[in-house]
Amino acid sequence: MNKTLPVLEIFGPTFQGEGMVIGKKTMFVRTAGCDYSCSWCDSAFTWDGSAKEDIKKLTPDEIWDRLNEEAEGNFSHVTISGGNPALLKHMGAFIDILHTNEVEAALETQGSLWQDWFLKIDDLTISPKPPSSLMKTNFQVLDDIIHRLTEAGKTQQVSLKVVIFNEEDFDYAKNVHQRYPHIPFYLQVGNEDTGEDKNREDLVPRLLSRYESLVDWTMKDSAMNRARVLPQLHTLVWGNARGV
Amino acid sequence: MNKTLPVLEIFGPTFQGEGMVIGKKTMFVRTAGCDYSCSWCDSAFTWDGSAKEDIKKLTPDEIWDRLNEEAEGNFSHVTISGGNPALLKHMGAFIDILHTNEVEAALETQGSLWQDWFLKIDDLTISPKPPSSLMKTNFQVLDDIIHRLTEAGKTQQVSLKVVIFNEEDFDYAKNVHQRYPHIPFYLQVGNEDTGEDKNREDLVPRLLSRYESLVDWTMKDSAMNRARVLPQLHTLVWGNARGV
Ligand code: SF4
Ligand code: SF4
Numbered sequence: 001m002n003k004t005l006p007v008l009e010i011f012g013p014t015f016q017g018e019g020m021v022i023g024k025k026t027m028f029v030r031t032a033g034c035d036y037s038c039s040w041c042d043s044a045f046t047w048d049g050s051a052k053e054d055i056k057k058l059t060p061d062e063i064w065d066r067l068n069e070e071a072e073g074n075f076s077h078v079t080i081s082g083g084n085p086a087l088l089k090h091m092g093a094f095i096d097i098l099h100t101n102e103v104e105a106a107l108e109t110q111g112s113l114w115q116d117w118f119l120k121i122d123d124l125t126i127s128p129k130p131p132s133s134l135m136k137t138n139f140q141v142l143d144d145i146i147h148r149l150t151e152a153g154k155t156q157q158v159s160l161k162v163v164i165f166n167e168e169d170f171d172y173a174k175n176v177h178q179r180y181p182h183i184p185f186y187l188q189v190g191n192e193d194t195g196e197d198k199n200r201e202d203l204v205p206r207l208l209s210r211y212e213s214l215v216d217w218t219m220k221d222s223a224m225n226r227a228r229v230l231p232q233l234h235t236l237v238w239g240n241a242r243g244v
Numbered sequence: 245m246n247k248t249l250p251v252l253e254i255f256g257p258t259f260q261g262e263g264m265v266i267g268k269k270t271m272f273v274r275t276a277g278c279d280y281s282c283s284w285c286d287s288a289f290t291w292d293g294s295a296k297e298d299i300k301k302l303t304p305d306e307i308w309d310r311l312n313e314e315a316e317g318n319f320s321h322v323t324i325s326g327g328n329p330a331l332l333k334h335m336g337a338f339i340d341i342l343h344t345n346e347v348e349a350a351l352e353t354q355g356s357l358w359q360d361w362f363l364k365i366d367d368l369t370i371s372p373k374p375p376s377s378l379m380k381t382n383f384q385v386l387d388d389i390i391h392r393l394t395e396a397g398k399t400q401q402v403s404l405k406v407v408i409f410n411e412e413d414f415d416y417a418k419n420v421h422q423r424y425p426h427i428p429f430y431l432q433v434g435n436e437d438t439g440e441d442k443n444r445e446d447l448v449p450r451l452l453s454r455y456e457s458l459v460d461w462t463m464k465d466s467a468m469n470r471a472r473v474l475p476q477l478h479t480l481v482w483g484n485a486r487g488v
Contacts, residue, residue, distance in 0.1 A: 220318075
Protein backbone atom coordinates (compact mmCIF):
# COMPACT_ATOMS: atom_id res chain seq x y z
CA MET A 1 0.00 0.00 0.00
CA ASN A 2 1.42 3.32 -0.94
CA LYS A 3 -1.37 5.68 0.00
CA THR A 4 -0.30 9.29 0.34
CA LEU A 5 -0.97 11.66 3.21
CA PRO A 6 -1.48 15.43 2.82
CA VAL A 7 1.40 17.06 4.69
CA LEU A 8 1.82 20.76 5.32
CA GLU A 9 4.90 21.01 7.50
CA ILE A 10 7.75 18.77 8.63
CA PHE A 11 10.12 20.41 11.07
CA GLY A 12 12.32 19.90 14.08
CA PRO A 13 13.84 18.77 16.24
CA THR A 14 12.22 21.16 18.68
CA PHE A 15 10.47 20.65 22.01
CA GLN A 16 6.83 19.83 22.56
CA GLY A 17 5.43 22.98 24.16
CA GLU A 18 2.16 21.53 25.47
CA GLY A 19 0.43 18.75 27.30
CA MET A 20 1.41 15.27 28.40
CA VAL A 21 4.95 15.24 27.02
CA ILE A 22 5.67 18.93 27.47
CA GLY A 23 9.38 19.63 27.02
CA LYS A 24 10.03 16.47 25.02
CA LYS A 25 12.43 16.65 22.10
CA THR A 26 10.36 15.88 19.03
CA MET A 27 9.87 16.33 15.29
CA PHE A 28 6.55 17.68 14.00
CA VAL A 29 4.57 16.41 11.04
CA ARG A 30 1.57 18.64 10.39
CA THR A 31 -1.18 17.26 8.20
CA ALA A 32 -3.67 19.30 6.19
CA GLY A 33 -7.41 19.35 6.71
CA CYS A 34 -9.77 19.67 9.65
CA ASP A 35 -13.40 18.77 10.26
CA TYR A 36 -13.64 21.68 12.74
CA SER A 37 -13.22 25.42 12.30
CA CYS A 38 -12.52 26.69 15.81
CA SER A 39 -12.96 30.44 16.21
CA TRP A 40 -9.47 30.78 17.69
CA CYS A 41 -7.71 28.08 15.65
CA ASP A 42 -3.97 28.71 15.74
CA SER A 43 -3.35 26.58 12.66
CA ALA A 44 -6.19 27.70 10.43
CA PHE A 45 -3.77 27.58 7.50
CA THR A 46 -4.17 23.79 7.65
CA TRP A 47 -7.81 24.01 6.57
CA ASP A 48 -8.77 27.53 5.41
CA GLY A 49 -7.16 27.26 1.98
CA SER A 50 -4.49 29.89 2.68
CA ALA A 51 -1.65 27.33 2.46
CA LYS A 52 -3.26 25.12 -0.15
CA GLU A 53 -0.30 25.24 -2.52
CA ASP A 54 2.05 24.09 0.28
CA ILE A 55 0.27 20.77 0.77
CA LYS A 56 2.43 17.84 -0.33
CA LYS A 57 0.93 14.42 -0.97
CA LEU A 58 3.55 12.14 0.57
CA THR A 59 3.72 8.41 1.16
CA PRO A 60 4.71 7.23 4.65
CA ASP A 61 8.17 6.38 3.30
CA GLU A 62 8.53 9.85 1.82
CA ILE A 63 7.58 11.46 5.13
CA TRP A 64 10.18 9.30 6.87
CA ASP A 65 12.78 10.38 4.29
CA ARG A 66 11.92 14.03 4.79
CA LEU A 67 12.26 13.70 8.55
CA ASN A 68 15.73 12.25 8.03
CA GLU A 69 16.74 14.92 5.54
CA GLU A 70 15.82 17.41 8.24
CA ALA A 71 17.46 15.73 11.25
CA GLU A 72 18.83 12.23 10.64
CA GLY A 73 19.84 10.47 13.84
CA ASN A 74 18.84 13.45 15.93
CA PHE A 75 15.31 12.48 16.97
CA SER A 76 13.50 9.59 18.69
CA HIS A 77 10.01 11.06 18.83
CA VAL A 78 7.62 12.42 16.20
CA THR A 79 4.46 14.40 16.88
CA ILE A 80 1.67 14.14 14.33
CA SER A 81 -0.42 17.27 14.45
CA GLY A 82 -2.93 19.12 12.29
CA GLY A 83 -5.52 20.14 11.38
CA ASN A 84 -6.98 16.84 12.42
CA PRO A 85 -4.77 13.88 11.49
CA ALA A 86 -7.65 11.58 12.48
CA LEU A 87 -9.19 12.38 9.09
CA LEU A 88 -6.50 10.18 7.55
CA LYS A 89 -7.23 6.47 7.41
CA HIS A 90 -3.75 5.48 6.27
CA MET A 91 -1.58 6.97 9.01
CA GLY A 92 -0.96 3.53 10.53
CA ALA A 93 1.69 2.64 7.94
CA PHE A 94 3.68 5.75 8.87
CA ILE A 95 3.52 4.94 12.59
CA ASP A 96 4.78 1.43 11.77
CA ILE A 97 7.81 2.93 10.04
CA LEU A 98 8.52 5.07 13.09
CA HIS A 99 8.30 2.08 15.42
CA THR A 100 10.49 -0.05 13.17
CA ASN A 101 13.10 2.67 13.60
CA GLU A 102 12.59 2.85 17.38
CA VAL A 103 10.99 6.26 17.13
CA GLU A 104 7.93 7.03 19.25
CA ALA A 105 4.78 8.59 17.84
CA ALA A 106 2.57 11.24 19.43
CA LEU A 107 -0.77 12.43 18.09
CA GLU A 108 -2.87 15.52 18.69
CA THR A 109 -6.53 15.33 17.73
CA GLN A 110 -9.80 16.84 18.97
CA GLY A 111 -11.61 13.54 19.45
CA SER A 112 -14.24 13.93 16.75
CA LEU A 113 -13.22 10.80 14.83
CA TRP A 114 -11.83 7.34 15.63
CA GLN A 115 -9.11 5.54 13.70
CA ASP A 116 -7.80 2.08 14.58
CA TRP A 117 -4.23 3.34 14.33
CA PHE A 118 -4.84 5.41 17.51
CA LEU A 119 -3.98 2.17 19.31
CA LYS A 120 -0.41 2.38 17.99
CA ILE A 121 0.21 5.89 19.29
CA ASP A 122 2.63 6.24 22.22
CA ASP A 123 1.44 9.65 23.43
CA LEU A 124 -2.12 10.39 22.39
CA THR A 125 -3.54 13.81 23.25
CA ILE A 126 -7.27 14.22 22.80
CA SER A 127 -8.25 17.84 22.91
CA PRO A 128 -12.03 18.35 22.85
CA LYS A 129 -12.91 21.95 22.08
CA PRO A 130 -14.69 24.17 24.64
CA PRO A 131 -17.60 26.54 23.94
CA SER A 132 -15.38 29.51 23.03
CA SER A 133 -14.30 27.56 19.93
CA LEU A 134 -17.95 27.71 18.75
CA MET A 135 -17.67 23.99 17.97
CA LYS A 136 -19.95 21.39 19.54
CA THR A 137 -18.48 18.23 21.03
CA ASN A 138 -20.11 14.99 19.96
CA PHE A 139 -19.90 13.17 23.27
CA GLN A 140 -21.14 9.93 21.76
CA VAL A 141 -18.07 9.82 19.55
CA LEU A 142 -15.78 10.91 22.37
CA ASP A 143 -17.25 8.28 24.73
CA ASP A 144 -16.56 5.66 22.10
CA ILE A 145 -12.97 6.80 21.58
CA ILE A 146 -12.22 6.82 25.31
CA HIS A 147 -13.94 3.46 25.69
CA ARG A 148 -11.87 1.82 22.95
CA LEU A 149 -8.62 3.20 24.36
CA THR A 150 -9.57 2.15 27.88
CA GLU A 151 -10.50 -1.37 26.77
CA ALA A 152 -7.13 -1.64 25.05
CA GLY A 153 -5.36 -0.72 28.32
CA LYS A 154 -3.99 2.53 26.90
CA THR A 155 -5.06 4.97 29.62
CA GLN A 156 -1.47 5.84 30.55
CA GLN A 157 -0.56 6.63 26.94
CA VAL A 158 -3.58 8.90 26.54
CA SER A 159 -4.48 12.29 27.93
CA LEU A 160 -7.30 14.77 27.63
CA LYS A 161 -6.41 18.42 27.18
CA VAL A 162 -8.83 21.33 27.20
CA VAL A 163 -7.82 24.83 26.16
CA ILE A 164 -9.38 27.52 28.35
CA PHE A 165 -10.32 31.02 27.26
CA ASN A 166 -13.06 31.83 29.78
CA GLU A 167 -15.10 30.48 32.69
CA GLU A 168 -17.58 28.73 30.44
CA ASP A 169 -14.66 26.80 28.96
CA PHE A 170 -13.53 25.95 32.48
CA ASP A 171 -16.97 24.51 33.28
CA TYR A 172 -16.87 22.50 30.07
CA ALA A 173 -13.42 21.19 31.08
CA LYS A 174 -14.79 20.14 34.43
CA ASN A 175 -17.49 18.10 32.70
CA VAL A 176 -14.98 16.41 30.45
CA HIS A 177 -12.70 15.60 33.40
CA GLN A 178 -15.57 14.21 35.46
CA ARG A 179 -16.86 12.17 32.55
CA TYR A 180 -13.50 10.42 32.06
CA PRO A 181 -11.89 10.56 35.52
CA HIS A 182 -9.46 7.73 34.75
CA ILE A 183 -7.75 9.64 31.91
CA PRO A 184 -4.88 12.04 32.78
CA PHE A 185 -6.28 15.53 32.40
CA TYR A 186 -4.60 18.78 31.30
CA LEU A 187 -5.79 22.37 31.31
CA GLN A 188 -4.07 24.72 28.91
CA VAL A 189 -4.13 28.49 28.67
CA GLY A 190 -5.80 29.72 25.50
CA ASN A 191 -3.64 31.77 23.17
CA GLU A 192 -5.62 34.76 21.95
CA ASP A 193 -2.85 36.31 19.92
CA THR A 194 -2.38 33.85 17.13
CA GLY A 195 -1.06 36.22 14.48
CA GLU A 196 2.61 35.61 13.75
CA ASP A 197 5.11 37.94 15.37
CA LYS A 198 2.48 39.99 17.18
CA ASN A 199 4.59 42.09 19.53
CA ARG A 200 6.27 39.41 21.55
CA GLU A 201 7.57 41.81 24.21
CA ASP A 202 4.04 42.22 25.34
CA LEU A 203 3.03 38.62 24.74
CA VAL A 204 4.99 36.92 27.51
CA PRO A 205 3.64 38.94 30.46
CA ARG A 206 0.15 38.61 28.99
CA LEU A 207 0.44 34.83 28.62
CA LEU A 208 1.92 34.45 32.09
CA SER A 209 -0.81 36.51 33.68
CA ARG A 210 -3.48 34.45 31.90
CA TYR A 211 -1.72 31.30 33.06
CA GLU A 212 -1.76 32.68 36.60
CA SER A 213 -5.55 33.20 36.39
CA LEU A 214 -6.09 29.67 35.14
CA VAL A 215 -3.87 28.36 37.94
CA ASP A 216 -5.97 30.36 40.36
CA TRP A 217 -9.27 28.84 39.16
CA THR A 218 -7.73 25.36 39.24
CA MET A 219 -6.39 25.76 42.76
CA LYS A 220 -9.74 26.94 44.10
CA ASP A 221 -11.78 24.14 42.54
CA SER A 222 -11.78 20.70 44.15
CA ALA A 223 -13.13 19.20 40.91
CA MET A 224 -9.67 19.93 39.49
CA ASN A 225 -7.64 18.23 42.23
CA ARG A 226 -6.14 15.74 39.78
CA ALA A 227 -5.65 18.16 36.89
CA ARG A 228 -2.43 19.50 35.48
CA VAL A 229 -2.42 23.12 34.34
CA LEU A 230 0.11 24.30 31.76
CA PRO A 231 0.96 27.20 29.48
CA GLN A 232 2.21 26.82 25.90
CA LEU A 233 5.95 26.79 26.51
CA HIS A 234 6.93 27.32 22.88
CA THR A 235 4.79 30.46 22.74
CA LEU A 236 6.56 31.83 25.83
CA VAL A 237 9.91 31.24 24.16
CA TRP A 238 9.22 31.99 20.52
CA GLY A 239 5.91 33.84 20.38
CA ASN A 240 3.56 32.73 17.63
CA ALA A 241 6.16 32.05 14.93
CA ARG A 242 5.50 28.96 12.81
CA GLY A 243 7.90 26.08 12.23
CA VAL A 244 10.09 26.27 15.34
CA MET B 245 4.91 4.37 66.13
CA ASN B 246 4.64 8.07 66.49
CA LYS B 247 8.00 9.24 65.27
CA THR B 248 8.14 12.91 64.36
CA LEU B 249 9.47 14.48 61.19
CA PRO B 250 11.20 17.89 61.01
CA VAL B 251 8.93 20.06 58.84
CA LEU B 252 9.75 23.56 57.66
CA GLU B 253 6.85 24.45 55.39
CA ILE B 254 3.41 23.12 54.55
CA PHE B 255 1.61 25.02 51.81
CA GLY B 256 -0.70 24.80 48.86
CA PRO B 257 -2.56 23.92 46.84
CA THR B 258 -0.30 25.25 44.15
CA PHE B 259 1.10 23.71 40.97
CA GLN B 260 4.27 21.69 40.64
CA GLY B 261 6.58 23.93 38.63
CA GLU B 262 9.15 21.31 37.66
CA GLY B 263 9.85 17.88 36.30
CA MET B 264 7.77 14.78 35.70
CA VAL B 265 4.44 16.11 36.98
CA ILE B 266 4.94 19.72 35.96
CA GLY B 267 1.68 21.65 36.21
CA LYS B 268 0.09 19.20 38.64
CA LYS B 269 -2.06 20.61 41.44
CA THR B 270 -0.27 19.68 44.64
CA MET B 271 0.43 20.51 48.28
CA PHE B 272 4.04 20.87 49.43
CA VAL B 273 5.58 19.50 52.60
CA ARG B 274 9.15 20.71 52.98
CA THR B 275 11.36 18.87 55.42
CA ALA B 276 14.42 20.29 57.16
CA GLY B 277 17.97 19.05 56.73
CA CYS B 278 20.23 18.13 53.84
CA ASP B 279 23.35 16.02 53.48
CA TYR B 280 24.47 18.28 50.60
CA SER B 281 25.30 21.98 50.46
CA CYS B 282 24.95 22.86 46.79
CA SER B 283 26.57 26.14 45.81
CA TRP B 284 23.34 27.38 44.23
CA CYS B 285 20.86 25.73 46.60
CA ASP B 286 17.51 27.51 46.32
CA SER B 287 16.33 26.19 49.66
CA ALA B 288 19.43 26.67 51.77
CA PHE B 289 17.17 27.78 54.63
CA THR B 290 16.32 24.09 55.06
CA TRP B 291 19.86 23.28 56.19
CA ASP B 292 21.94 26.42 56.82
CA GLY B 293 20.42 27.22 60.20
CA SER B 294 18.72 30.44 59.05
CA ALA B 295 15.22 29.01 59.56
CA LYS B 296 16.09 26.82 62.54
CA GLU B 297 13.38 28.26 64.76
CA ASP B 298 10.73 27.52 62.12
CA ILE B 299 11.30 23.76 62.17
CA LYS B 300 8.35 21.89 63.66
CA LYS B 301 8.67 18.31 64.83
CA LEU B 302 5.42 16.79 63.62
CA THR B 303 4.04 13.27 63.59
CA PRO B 304 2.64 11.95 60.29
CA ASP B 305 -0.88 12.49 61.68
CA GLU B 306 -0.06 16.07 62.60
CA ILE B 307 1.29 16.75 59.09
CA TRP B 308 -1.92 15.32 57.64
CA ASP B 309 -3.96 17.55 59.96
CA ARG B 310 -1.97 20.61 58.93
CA LEU B 311 -2.51 19.85 55.25
CA ASN B 312 -6.23 19.69 55.90
CA GLU B 313 -6.27 22.88 57.94
CA GLU B 314 -4.67 24.49 54.91
CA ALA B 315 -6.84 23.01 52.15
CA GLU B 316 -9.24 20.28 53.25
CA GLY B 317 -10.85 18.47 50.33
CA ASN B 318 -8.99 20.62 47.86
CA PHE B 319 -6.00 18.40 47.05
CA SER B 320 -5.26 14.86 45.85
CA HIS B 321 -1.48 15.09 45.57
CA VAL B 322 1.28 15.97 48.03
CA THR B 323 4.90 16.69 47.14
CA ILE B 324 7.52 15.95 49.78
CA SER B 325 10.49 18.17 49.23
CA GLY B 326 13.51 19.42 51.16
CA GLY B 327 16.31 19.70 51.95
CA ASN B 328 16.62 15.98 51.47
CA PRO B 329 13.58 14.06 52.77
CA ALA B 330 15.52 10.83 52.22
CA LEU B 331 17.33 11.59 55.48
CA LEU B 332 14.11 10.65 57.28
CA LYS B 333 13.63 6.95 58.01
CA HIS B 334 10.05 7.33 59.16
CA MET B 335 8.41 9.02 56.18
CA GLY B 336 6.66 5.77 55.20
CA ALA B 337 3.94 6.19 57.82
CA PHE B 338 3.04 9.60 56.39
CA ILE B 339 2.82 8.22 52.85
CA ASP B 340 0.52 5.47 54.15
CA ILE B 341 -1.81 8.12 55.55
CA LEU B 342 -1.88 9.88 52.18
CA HIS B 343 -2.68 6.66 50.34
CA THR B 344 -5.39 5.71 52.82
CA ASN B 345 -7.00 9.03 51.93
CA GLU B 346 -6.54 8.48 48.17
CA VAL B 347 -3.92 11.18 47.96
CA GLU B 348 -0.83 10.58 45.82
CA ALA B 349 2.69 11.23 47.05
CA ALA B 350 5.58 12.75 45.14
CA LEU B 351 9.17 13.00 46.37
CA GLU B 352 12.15 15.10 45.37
CA THR B 353 15.57 13.89 46.44
CA GLN B 354 19.11 14.06 45.07
CA GLY B 355 19.74 10.33 45.14
CA SER B 356 22.41 10.24 47.82
CA LEU B 357 20.49 7.94 50.18
CA TRP B 358 18.05 5.04 49.86
CA GLN B 359 14.94 4.54 51.96
CA ASP B 360 12.57 1.58 51.60
CA TRP B 361 9.60 3.95 51.56
CA PHE B 362 10.77 5.20 48.11
CA LEU B 363 8.86 2.19 46.80
CA LYS B 364 5.59 3.73 48.00
CA ILE B 365 6.10 7.03 46.15
CA ASP B 366 3.84 7.68 43.15
CA ASP B 367 6.04 10.30 41.46
CA LEU B 368 9.68 10.00 42.47
CA THR B 369 12.11 12.60 41.14
CA ILE B 370 15.78 11.84 41.63
CA SER B 371 17.87 14.89 40.99
CA PRO B 372 21.60 14.17 41.06
CA LYS B 373 23.63 17.36 41.31
CA PRO B 374 25.96 18.45 38.48
CA PRO B 375 29.51 19.83 38.88
CA SER B 376 28.39 23.46 39.29
CA SER B 377 26.82 22.46 42.62
CA LEU B 378 30.34 21.60 43.85
CA MET B 379 28.90 18.33 45.17
CA LYS B 380 30.19 14.94 44.10
CA THR B 381 27.72 12.24 43.05
CA ASN B 382 28.25 8.84 44.65
CA PHE B 383 27.36 6.71 41.64
CA GLN B 384 27.53 3.51 43.65
CA VAL B 385 24.66 4.74 45.78
CA LEU B 386 22.76 6.07 42.77
CA ASP B 387 23.26 2.79 40.88
CA ASP B 388 21.84 0.95 43.85
CA ILE B 389 18.80 3.26 44.10
CA ILE B 390 18.00 2.96 40.40
CA HIS B 391 18.54 -0.81 40.56
CA ARG B 392 16.12 -1.24 43.46
CA LEU B 393 13.45 0.88 41.78
CA THR B 394 13.92 -0.94 38.48
CA GLU B 395 13.70 -4.37 40.13
CA ALA B 396 10.46 -3.25 41.78
CA GLY B 397 9.01 -2.33 38.37
CA LYS B 398 8.79 1.36 39.25
CA THR B 399 10.51 2.88 36.22
CA GLN B 400 7.40 4.72 35.08
CA GLN B 401 6.88 6.30 38.50
CA VAL B 402 10.48 7.50 38.64
CA SER B 403 12.39 10.17 36.77
CA LEU B 404 15.87 11.62 36.76
CA LYS B 405 16.22 15.38 36.64
CA VAL B 406 19.44 17.32 36.24
CA VAL B 407 19.65 21.08 36.71
CA ILE B 408 21.95 22.74 34.17
CA PHE B 409 23.99 25.88 34.76
CA ASN B 410 26.78 25.36 32.20
CA GLU B 411 28.19 23.00 29.57
CA GLU B 412 30.04 20.91 32.13
CA ASP B 413 26.69 20.27 33.81
CA PHE B 414 25.25 19.30 30.45
CA ASP B 415 28.03 16.72 29.95
CA TYR B 416 27.36 15.37 33.42
CA ALA B 417 23.65 15.12 32.54
CA LYS B 418 24.53 13.16 29.42
CA ASN B 419 26.47 10.67 31.50
CA VAL B 420 23.58 10.24 33.92
CA HIS B 421 21.09 9.78 31.08
CA GLN B 422 23.32 7.23 29.32
CA ARG B 423 23.96 5.35 32.56
CA TYR B 424 20.22 4.87 33.19
CA PRO B 425 18.65 5.00 29.72
CA HIS B 426 15.45 3.27 30.85
CA ILE B 427 14.53 6.03 33.31
CA PRO B 428 12.57 9.06 32.02
CA PHE B 429 15.03 11.94 31.91
CA TYR B 430 14.52 15.69 32.47
CA LEU B 431 16.81 18.64 31.94
CA GLN B 432 16.00 21.76 33.92
CA VAL B 433 17.28 25.29 33.58
CA GLY B 434 19.35 26.38 36.56
CA ASN B 435 18.04 29.36 38.50
CA GLU B 436 20.89 31.68 39.31
CA ASP B 437 18.83 34.36 41.00
CA THR B 438 17.65 32.64 44.12
CA GLY B 439 17.24 35.72 46.31
CA GLU B 440 13.57 36.41 47.04
CA ASP B 441 11.92 39.14 44.99
CA LYS B 442 15.03 39.93 43.00
CA ASN B 443 13.66 42.21 40.29
CA ARG B 444 11.15 39.95 38.65
CA GLU B 445 10.63 42.20 35.64
CA ASP B 446 14.08 41.28 34.58
CA LEU B 447 13.90 37.69 35.74
CA VAL B 448 11.41 36.29 33.20
CA PRO B 449 13.28 37.30 30.02
CA ARG B 450 16.50 36.09 31.63
CA LEU B 451 15.02 32.70 32.54
CA LEU B 452 13.40 32.29 29.14
CA SER B 453 16.60 33.09 27.32
CA ARG B 454 18.51 30.59 29.48
CA TYR B 455 15.80 28.05 28.75
CA GLU B 456 16.20 28.76 25.04
CA SER B 457 19.94 28.06 25.28
CA LEU B 458 19.35 24.78 27.06
CA VAL B 459 16.76 23.85 24.44
CA ASP B 460 19.33 24.66 21.79
CA TRP B 461 21.99 22.36 23.29
CA THR B 462 19.41 19.60 23.69
CA MET B 463 18.18 19.86 20.12
CA LYS B 464 21.70 19.67 18.71
CA ASP B 465 22.75 16.65 20.72
CA SER B 466 21.60 13.20 19.65
CA ALA B 467 22.48 11.85 23.11
CA MET B 468 19.48 13.87 24.31
CA ASN B 469 16.92 12.52 21.82
CA ARG B 470 14.78 11.05 24.59
CA ALA B 471 15.17 13.90 27.06
CA ARG B 472 12.60 16.42 28.17
CA VAL B 473 13.78 19.97 28.75
CA LEU B 474 11.84 22.27 31.06
CA PRO B 475 12.04 25.61 32.84
CA GLN B 476 10.83 26.21 36.40
CA LEU B 477 7.25 27.30 35.72
CA HIS B 478 6.59 28.66 39.21
CA THR B 479 9.63 30.93 38.91
CA LEU B 480 8.32 32.30 35.61
CA VAL B 481 5.00 33.09 37.26
CA TRP B 482 6.01 34.12 40.75
CA GLY B 483 9.74 34.81 40.69
CA ASN B 484 11.67 33.43 43.63
CA ALA B 485 9.06 34.05 46.33
CA ARG B 486 8.73 31.28 48.93
CA GLY B 487 5.56 29.46 49.88
CA VAL B 488 3.48 29.81 46.70
S1 SF4 C 1 -9.66 21.26 15.78
FE1 SF4 C 1 -7.61 22.16 15.91
S2 SF4 C 1 -6.93 22.45 13.77
FE2 SF4 C 1 -9.14 22.05 13.73
S3 SF4 C 1 -10.06 24.11 13.70
FE3 SF4 C 1 -9.97 23.46 15.86
S4 SF4 C 1 -8.01 24.28 16.63
FE4 SF4 C 1 -7.94 24.35 14.38
S1 SF4 D 1 20.48 18.73 47.54
FE1 SF4 D 1 18.83 20.22 47.21
S2 SF4 D 1 18.32 21.03 49.27
FE2 SF4 D 1 20.29 19.94 49.43
S3 SF4 D 1 21.83 21.57 49.18
FE3 SF4 D 1 21.49 20.67 47.14
S4 SF4 D 1 19.87 21.94 46.20
FE4 SF4 D 1 19.88 22.37 48.41
